[in-house]
Amino acid sequence: MHTIKANCATCANSPAVHEIRARVPGLVNVFALPFRDAQWAYPGVGQVPGRHSENHYLTVAAATRLLDLTRKFKAIWPDAPRLTLNDASLEWGGKFDIPGTWEGNPNAHAEHRLGDSIDVRANDAPGAVPLAIRAVVFRWLRKQSRVEDNIPPEFVIDSVNPLREAIGHPNEHFHLRLGDWHEKFKVVRMVIVGALRFAVASVAATEQ
Amino acid sequence: MSGLCASPLLAWPQLNNEGYIDGESIKFDPRSGDYIVTYYGASGNGERLVTLVYETPNKIKPAVKMQIRSTMGRDIAYAYDVSNDRGAKQDIYAFGFSVRSPWWEKPELVTHATAVGQVNAGNLLGAAQAIETRVTYAGSIEATRMKQSSQWLPEVSFAKTNRAFRFNWQAHPNKQPLDDIKPGQHRAGFGLRLPYLPGLVTFGFDGNSKPFGFPGAAGGDSKIWKDIDKLMFGSTAPAPSVKSLGPTVLIPEPFVAQSLATGIRDDLATWVAAGQLSEPLAQRLRSGLDAIGNAAELNNSAGVLGNAEQVFYALFSRHPGMRYEHCENDDEPDKSKADHPELSRLAARAIAFNTFELTKRYFVQQLARR
Numbered sequence: 388m389h390t391i392k393a394n395c396a397t398c399a400n401s402p403a404v405h406e407i408r409a410r411v412p413g414l415v416n417v418f419a420l421p422f423r424d425a426q427w428a429y430p431g432v433g434q435v436p437g438r439h440s441e442n443h444y445l446t447v448a449a450a451t452r453l454l455d456l457t458r459k460f461k462a463i464w465p466d467a468p469r470l471t472l473n474d475a476s477l478e479w480g481g482k483f484d485i486p487g488t489w490e491g492n493p494n495a496h497a498e499h500r501l502g503d504s505i506d507v508r509a510n511d512a513p514g515a516v517p518l519a520i521r522a523v524v525f526r527w528l529r530k531q532s533r534v535e536d537n538i539p540p541e542f543v544i545d546s547v548n549p550l551r552e553a554i555g556h557p558n559e560h561f562h563l564r565l566g567d568w569h570e571k572f573k574v575v576r577m578v579i580v581g582a583l584r585f586a587v588a589s590v591a592a593t594e595q
Numbered sequence: 596m597s598g599l600c601a602s603p604l605l606a607w608p609q610l611n612n613e614g615y616i617d618g619e620s621i622k623f624d625p626r627s628g629d630y631i632v633t634y635y636g637a638s639g640n641g642e643r644l645v646t647l648v649y650e651t652p653n654k655i656k657p658a659v660k661m662q663i664r665s666t667m668g669r670d671i672a673y674a675y676d677v678s679n680d681r682g683a684k685q686d687i688y689a690f691g692f693s694v695r696s697p698w699w700e701k702p703e704l705v706t707h708a709t710a711v712g713q714v715n716a717g718n719l720l721g722a723a724q725a726i727e728t729r730v731t732y733a734g735s736i737e738a739t740r741m742k743q744s745s746q747w748l749p750e751v752s753f754a755k756t757n758r759a760f761r762f763n764w765q766a767h768p769n770k771q772p773l774d775d776i777k778p779g780q781h782r783a784g785f786g787l788r789l790p791y792l793p794g795l796v797t798f799g800f801d802g803n804s805k806p807f808g809f810p811g812a813a814g815g816d817s818k819i820w821k822d823i824d825k826l827m828f829g830s831t832a833p834a835p836s837v838k839s840l841g842p843t844v845l846i847p848e849p850f851v852a853q854s855l856a857t858g859i860r861d862d863l864a865t866w867v868a869a870g871q872l873s874e875p876l877a878q879r880l881r882s883g884l885d886a887i888g889n890a891a892e893l894n895n896s897a898g899v900l901g902n903a904e905q906v907f908y909a910l911f912s913r914h915p916g917m918r919y920e921h922c923e924n925d926d927e928p929d930k931s932k933a934d935h936p937e938l939s940r941l942a943a944r945a946i947a948f949n950t951f952e953l954t955k956r957y958f959v960q961q962l963a964r965r
Contacts, residue, residue, distance in 0.1 A: 415714065421723030447714045448755070451726055458730055459817050463748070463769050488739045495789030497814035520769075522806055527768040530689045530750075530801060532828050541756040545707075548828045556639045562813060 411480025412478070414444040414502040417472065422450050426457040426469055427513050433473040435507070438487040441478040446502040449565035453505060456531065456563070458531055464520060471514035473506035473560055474499055502568025506552070510559040525551050525561060608635060613624030614818035618644045621822050621831075628654060628832060628839050629806060631827055637811020645810060652804035653834035655687050656680030658777070659798050661839045664792060669846055674742075675839070685802030689720035691750075691763030692796040692841055692942070699845055700788060702757035704732045739851045742786035746774035762787065762841075765801075775803055792855075792949045794843025794862045795869055797836045837894060838869070852899070852957040856888030859949045866946075867908045871939035879909055880946065887950075891957050903954045910943045910950075 395401040413416040413490055415422070418429060436441045445453065457470050476499050477483055483496035498504040508515040509524075516524050550562040608616050616635040620898040628651040638645050660676040679687045698889050703709045703725070710729070713722035733751055741749035741762065748767045753760050764785055766774040776782050776874055807827065814820055825831045843865070844858040860881050866872035872880075883906040890898030934940055 413715070420719040421710075421714070421726065447711045447722075449719065450709050451707050452727075454726055455730055456732075459750075463767075496812060497820075523768045523773070525806055526803070527765065528689065530763060537830075542693075542754055542759040544693060544754045544759055544761045545752045548824070550813045550827075551806060551808035552812050553637075553639060554810060556810065561791075565630045 409481070409502055411446075411476070413446055414476060414480055415447055416441070416446055416478075417443045417450050417453065417475065417505075422454060426454070426461045428469040428471045431472040432508060432512075435485075435487075439477055439483065439485075442474045442476075442483075443472060443505075444478050444480070444502055444568065445505060446475045449503045449505075452545060452547060452565045453563070455545075456528075459562075460524070464524070467520060468514050469515065470516070471508040471512075473508055475505040476500060476502040498562070498564065501566070504562060504564050507561040507563060509551075509561050510553075510557055516561070523571065525549065528561060528563070539545055610618070610817060616817050616819070619817060619819040621819070621826060624648075632823060632826070632831065634815075634823065635817065636809070636813065636815060637874040639782045639810040642811075647807070647809070649894070650804040651832040651834075652685065652802040653685035653832055653833060654804070655800055656683040657687055657690065657800045657835055657837055659837045659839045663793050663840060665955075666788070669789045669848060669850075671790070671792060671842065671846075671952075673787040673789075673793070673841060675785040676781055676783040677776060677785065679776045679778050681779040683778040683802075685804060686777045687800050688773070688775045689753060689763060689765035689801040690798055692798050692839075693759055693761040694791075694794075694796060694841060694843055695759045696791070696843055696845065698753065698757050698950060699758055699848070700732075704729060705753040705760075706755045706757055708755065733932070734839050740788055742784065742788070744774070744782070744784050746770050747782075747785070778929060789842040790846045790848065791842030792844040792859065792952055793840035793945045795838060795865050795871070795945070796841030796843065797838055799836050800834050802834060838941065840941065844949060846952075846956075848954055850960055852891030852953060853888035853961070855953050855956070856884045857892065859946070859953060860884040860888075862949075866939075866942040871934075871942040872946075873937040876909065876937045881907060883909070883948070884953075887953060894961070896961060899954055899957055903950055906950045907947060910938065910947045913938045914940055914943045917947065 388404060391405050391407060393403045393405075395402070395403070418431060423429075431443045433442050435442075435589055460467070460470060469522070474496065476485065480502050481500055483499040509521055511518070528547060531547040532549065548564040550564070551559075552562045553559045611617055618633060619635055620633050621630055622633075625821075627648075627650075627741075629651060631646065632649050633644055633646045635644050636642060656679060658678045658680065660678070662674040664672045664674070666672055677687065677690060698705055707729070709725040710722045713719070713725055736751045737749045741751065743764055746767055747764050750763045750765070751760060753764070766776075774782070775950075779789055813823070822831075844855070844862050847854045847858075863872060863877045863880055863884075867874055867877050883902050886902040887899050887906070890902060917940075935943075
């Protein structure tokens with residue numbers, strides 16, 4: 388939810404204020420069809436009732452890429468537990484404020500806003516990537532990454548740039564970036580431009 | 596006069612004028628060859644400046660020995676041996692290359708577009724089928740088109756536009772002991788079998804560096820995260836690369852000599868861009884290849900042969916000792932011989948191979964028509 392305020396030097400009703408809702412378009416729940424029968428464990432983890440209970444939303448491209456990845460994982464490590472998925476994005480995307488305080492902590496879950504990143508459990512909890520293979524799984528994931536930058540979007544090859552987060556801590560996990568920068572900029576532009584257009588139209592209507 | 600302003604976002608700590616939080620940096624340590632990364636973020640114990648060492652996966656000394664061979668059918672067989680020099684400090688655990696070229700199959704088999712379109716249309720079952728088809732297809736390429744020992748894992752990936760693809764191999768992560776190529780070792784038997792003539796490709800390699808992990812969540816609005824991204828996944832600390840030959844020029848099906856001549860002709864630009872072929876010589880070769888294609892279109896076999904001879908002369912006169920026999924079953928070029936300033940041995944080898952294949956396939960087609 389954003390508040391847009393318009394100032395007008397020659398209008399009688401200045402300033403005009405309007406509230407708009409901005410959301411990342413096209414996010415899907417990775418536990419819904421067509422992804423329900425995927426290789427990942429059900430249910431996912433990380434839901435906090437009353438605060439953010441819908442935390443497994445991705446873009447279709449990211450979810451499809453995740454599906455590719457988990458199938459390969461299962462083919463390589465058939466005896467390992469199915470991957471347990473933690474936070475992706477909220478249903479509308481946007482700021483994923485873990486403590487729910489909505490102030491301070493501006494960088495929290497910074498990459499979980501646009502539906503192109505998801506965490507995979509890699510600690511001592513049930514269903515996590517076991518310690519015995521954790522390093523080699525991450526090494527495998529690293530090789531799924533994009534190794535070029537500044538290349539035209541038509542040549543960008545599917546990638547999964549992984550990060551290993553909270554290493555050595557109880558919340559250790561793999562953070563998988565399933566999108567690409569071109570998609571990301573496109574989504575951000577869509578959201579911002581769409582919101583501003585709506586706001587301008589709304590404020591203009593108010594002034595009339 | 597009207598103006599718009601958004602409600603202010605919470606921003607703590609403040610970014611400085613350069614877009615960083617004060618104290619953040621990435622510094623190269625010339626003694627170790629590693630990078631010292633300092634960022635403001637989650638530490639596992641509150642937010643503060645965190646300093647980590649990023650060991651670059653580039654302390655390797657790779658080389659590739661390559662062989663290309665024409666098969667009885669449409670495909671060209673590529674074979675690669677990979678080595679890691681004794682002076683390397685890390686093992687090589689993965690390597691591969693990308694090609695910018697159209698794939699020869701239908702794009703819907705290799706991109707996410709079909710699945711995304713089905714989801715957007717509300718046909719979730721169709722999306723599931725599209726995903727399944729795509730995954731199965733990529734698996735079939737890895738199983739039938741890529742070659743390696745059982746200790747290595749093949750992988751093919753595609754651009755969503757179907758305009759680029761990548762082949763990778765990595766030591767199979769679930770076959771112990773891991774078959775990483777240690778300093779002083781080499782591995783043979785990697786290969787591809789594809790309907791593409793050779794062109795310039797750049798092999799990239801990954802050394803088995805120490806795993807790099809963050810004590811808390813990564814990411815934020817500071818520019819440091821873009822820099823870290825570039826360090827880990829981009830070009831800040833590139834691993835050594837090796838130029839070699841790989842599948843680049845699509846052989847049309849059904850075979851059309853003029854179309855293939857155009858493909859070989861267009862690929863000359865890659866060699867020019869890489870500084871391995873001079874533009875004046877490239878223009879002469881383009882003329883020769885165009886003439887071959889035009890003669891083939893008119894079923895003028897003498898014209899095909901005569902123009903091919905001229906192309907071969909332009910290549911072989913600059914690399915004495917290179918012969919027709921090298922075209923059909925070619926080993927690594929003799930590295931002891933100096934490159935010609937107008938034409939590298941690697942470029943000469945690829946263009947000669949391709950011109951030979953073009954003329955050979957033209958005459959095979961002519962024979963089949965009789």
